[in-house]
């Protein structure tokens with residue numbers, strides 16, 4: 081499928097007059113249409129809820145849009161809980177799905193009434209000691225071990241991942257939790273990442289539904305929800321076919337009808353914690369070409385760098401690039417598109433065939449709406465960019481300002497040595 085930008089060259093030329101590149105831009109219209117489609121795909125399940133994975137895009141303006149669709153938030157750290165609290169999410173609207181959890185995070189999650197999703201058997205005692213009781217509603221993360229066959233190279237090997245209870249631990253965990261006073265249970269699993277196939281959720285769901293039937297039979301626990309977590313992917317590459325969330329929802333329903341309904345478990349709610357699928361395609365990184373370099377290869381230097389988007393540098397992930405205004409020009413130049421970090425992995429594209437790029441051209445790096453800005457860092461003293469929202473009416477709203485040197489130096493503010501830098 082041809083990858084198109086959700087913003088035009090003319091719109092971008094207006095935007096850059098006010099907000100200099102680089103910046104991440106989000107598409108309100110696309111976000112809303114997709115959120116609606118997710119709701120519709122699972123409307124057959126009355127208890128359905130998407131808990132957006134905050135780590136993907138921790139911006140309160142965007143979280144507030146998702147909140148309008150009655151979504152909750154999936155948090156895994158203290159500051160993510162703060163963000164949930166700040167946008168008015170509490171109680172069952174927060175899923176706390178963390179691993180290696182510090183005590184104060186369990187306390188805060190409990191204070192907010194969040195649903196706690198335990199990552200490990202030993203966390204049962206740790207939680208009880210930390211908050212003084214076991215919550216009425218509790219969830220456990222399951223790791224079946226082995227390999228999950230629909231693989232894409234990022235996380236396809238549960239047996240090798242640090243997350244979750246083994247099968248035996250899960251059964252024992254449910255018994256222990258019930259003894260300690262838990263009344264309502266949930267099961268969670270995240271077995272593969274960025275799956276660009278409609279088969280992942282249905283396959284995972286069937287596996288978890290079968291597990292839940294056994295858990296119910298063997299432990300007598302009342303199971304309220306099955307959390308399919310994240311992992312629904314997006315087509316980063318033009319040759320990939322986008323997932324059809326309606327087909328995914330129908331596939332999960334089929335497994336539900338075949339496994340849960342006959343077992344008398346038709347009240348079980350389906351939860352998910354999609355991050356990438358919810359926002360990935362509805363964000364892009366906009367950057368300007370500022371240098372060209374001709375050595376052993378052809379380089380174009382842009383004003384963004386891996387500190388603004390680290391996926392290409394770290395995972396060698398593909399992000400499509402559109403040279404604005406040259407959408408229909410022949411891709412007859414082979415470039416490395418590079419950022420400024422003093423690290424040779426700081427390349428947004430390697431040997432990419434693109435139209436001829438001139439200094440000043442605006443480049444749109446696609447699909448940065450999730451795990452884009454949020455993975456940013458400050459290496460080389462590079463500053464985080466602004467985040468902008470392209471609203472449905474075509475106007476643009478600043479939803480996070482760009483960092484300034486004062487932000488970068490703020491953590492030295494208790495030291496005299498920094499006084500000249502403020």
Ligand SMILES: *Cc1c(COP(=O)(O)O)cnc(C)c1O
Pocket residue numbers: 133135136154177270273274309310311312353354355356357450
């Ligand atoms: C990262 C994460 C998600 C979101 O994953 P996506 O691939 O963005 O859908 C959901 N749940 C948990 C526990 C996670 O760690």
